[in-house]
Amino acid sequence: MDFAHYMPLWGEGLLTLMAVLIVLLGSLMKDSGKLMGYLSLGGIVAALALVASNLTAKPALFFFDTISVDAFSQFFKAVFLIVSMLVVIASLSKYTGKGADEYYALLLLATVGMMVVSSSIDIVTLFVGFELASLSTYAMAAFDKTKKNLEAAMKYFIFGSVASALMLFGFSLFYGMTGSTRLADIAAASLADFGPATVVALLFVIVGFAFKMALVPFHMWAPDTYEGAPTLVSALLAAGSKKMGFAAAFRVLLVALVALRLDWYIAFAVLAAVTMTLGNLAACWQDNVRRILAYSSVAQAGYISIGLVVVGAAYGSSPVNVFNMGMWPADQLGIAGALLLILGHALMKTGAFIGSAQVAGMVSGSGQNDPDDISNYAGLAKRAPITAFCMLIFMFALAGIPPTAGYIGKFVLFSSAIYSGLAWLAIIAILNSALSLVYYLRIISYMYLKDPAGPKMPERRGYVAALAITTLAVVWIGVFPDGFIEWAGQAAAVLLP
């Protein structure tokens, strides 16, 4: 076997081997949690380095044309690996005792699953990757074994399974119609000939994806799960596995089902507008910080869906002069904007959840009923200044205040909506950004304006390291966005003819 030929996939292989190794070592050694953490960190960094060395790869196909390594997959792999890396860095301060080996092994496998999804150009491979990531995260959601964890994991499991089932059913119908599981073959077949069956299949696929991406009205599981799961796992769910839903949706809808775009793009336009509005409104009434973050995540999913709508509206349109970048097709700009927001949101959300984990970890000993209640954030600026400052940056970035990653993502994405004649959607999105400031400011005002709820607290080192890296990245992307826009544009071009 020619190993060098598979070099672009070494990362997945390495992480899988690492996961097996960690489980083996864990059963042989006692109290090796810290070591396992560092092992996984090493594996993830190596995989990330591999991806980084080959960011804008020419498409290369593997395994009988089911796996494609291209700029699009590399973009998502970078996002997933960065999120996993941050979660592992933070976890080094929490999961060190008994059973930690399983945690790290599951985390690595979940990452591998996400990476496979981002590379899949075949619906069966895609589904397998999807399930690998999902099953691993179901177990992680219950990892601390508290009552809340179990409830969250159960909800996540049931909704996730239903979503998978719906998606699989839709896939099977498409397979029946076209006789192939390859996305390119499905795209080549004339699906419209099958009449109502196409619409039914499309509906199943859309609902399945909408569950995974937590679009309204299929979002109910997200706040409960993000609130109940261990906080670091919530970070992985909101920033990693949810983005996997987008990777899958982009591949399937934009490559295989693009001929049906007139059927799905209106649906996504409505879903996007409703999702961002309801997500932001719901977030205003929450008192639990993790629920606020969860609903903000729902709203962000609404923004990101604009990318799909733009492609539907402007697919194959002739290039226009965008910004100062020369001629770009509007649909490519739409996906590029969505990818930028995915990157930015993955960073901001991971950071925000790690920040809330820091707070919950610090106050949980003090007999509070709900460690995530917003009252625990009172005077955080004095109790835990570094955490509070990083959270401040994340809140402003999530609200889209320049110059941050959140701002650049929204700017490119909303601009693409304008270029493709969807100014109404852009205006709804911008007004929503203003609305979102209400609840982000609420967290800020608790952290900085209220009197401290207790004495100064020690900040865990692993968490601080993860927060600092994330903050730097969020600001860096905002101040020097040029390279990132170009990168996202190349990734977007992969999906379009």
Add this chain to the structure above:
Amino acid sequence: MISNAISLMIAVPLLGAVVSFFAGTKAKFVALIASLIPLVLSLQMYMEFDKTSKIMQFVESYDWVPSLGVKYTVGVDGIGFPLVLLSTIVSILVIIYSWGETNRPNQYFGLLLLNEVGVLGVFSSLDFFLFYIFWEVVLIPMYFLIGSWGGPRKDYAAIKFFIYTHVASLVMLLSIFAMYFTYETPEGGRTFDMLTLLAATADKTIFPTGLLNIIFAGLLFGFLVKMPAFPFHTWLPDAHVEAPTAGSVVLAALLLKMGGYGLFRIIMPILPSVDKVFVPILAIIAVLSIVYGAFLALAQKDIKKLVAYSSVSHMGFVTLGAVAFTWMSVTGAMFQQFSHGIITCVLFMSAGTIQHVAGTRIIAELGGLADRMPKFAVLMMAGFMASLGLPGMSGFVGEFMILTGSYATLPAYTMIVVLLSVATTAAYHLWAMQKTMFGPILKKYVNVHDPHAYELFSMAMIIVLSLIFGLQPGLITDMMGTAATQVMEPVMTLSQMGVI
């Protein structure tokens, strides 16, 4: 000639703010130095400033985000430079006034410096993207100043201030984007360059009147809220009443000027190209702000609220002068911005000092303070006289020029202002002064005394400045006049625009 003077002027307080956050109780010295350097730089720039030149001076331009057409471009002309000067003067005086702050001084002075960074950036940016960033940067330190050091209802006031003005900024941003996406550069790209976009709005083939009206309305909304003009002034009293003294001073002296600056820099170049109905609308808003603001001030029980409403009234003059579109009124309006920026400092400092020594700002509960604090009373009296427009002080010059200038084109509106506001303005100033300072000393105040020397020094400096510019307005009106000519070049009078 200093190269990169403007960048340096923005960078020094920014650096100072960072240092000050870590400087503990030494922060005030850091703040003093970090605000002194911009002051010296701006005075040096004043010496070198070519008052007859119509082009931007001290321009610096670097690529920032080439793919989006964003540049770091700064420069000043007769519109921007007086406000830059005002910002550096007010910032250092506020820092001196706050010398005795003991509640988390490192953050307090750091935020004041950040505020200076923001306003200097707004007054010198020549790129809309950069402009918007500085515009938003200003909100953040002010939000914390109100929210952390404010009065009893500080949380409500801070949030209201932030959301209200942020929504206005977003509406302004939408208009900026509309311009950005409509105008294509000759090379086929996009640009955020302010002067290019503003010049392009005159071209009907690029910006049809219908579109331009919407863009104009969005921009106008952003600036009117910031000024604030009737009926968008409701955030101001809450913010002022709850803000700490330094916050109020910066808010009234500098942040409100951002709205006025927007009128001159952005609104006036577009005004000749939009629907003529905007002229009477703006004139009505101006008159209502002046008159309604004055009557509201007359009805206040709290002296700080009175001063806050007087700002609404005085900023109304700026709008009136701008919309009247004569050389005299426009120059006067620019001068009014500068002059109000100076004078309002002493008013808010007075209110702050009274609160500090007497424990209340309710006018009815005060009386005879002059007996125990004579130096303070003199300075406060001078400030109030300057504010009500006593000849010889700067307040008179601005209002006189505006009223004289606007009588030529908007006589009816001007007469309403003269009839209804001049006496009212004098009345509330004199009434407040008399009730709080003069008359027999109330028993509970027998132990009060003059405030610290640093507070008196700041107030005295402002009175001196008000006298200097009142007696010798040419020091600053020369460059304003050049800028006014420049702004009005396309259309010299309202009659040419077909309004009257």
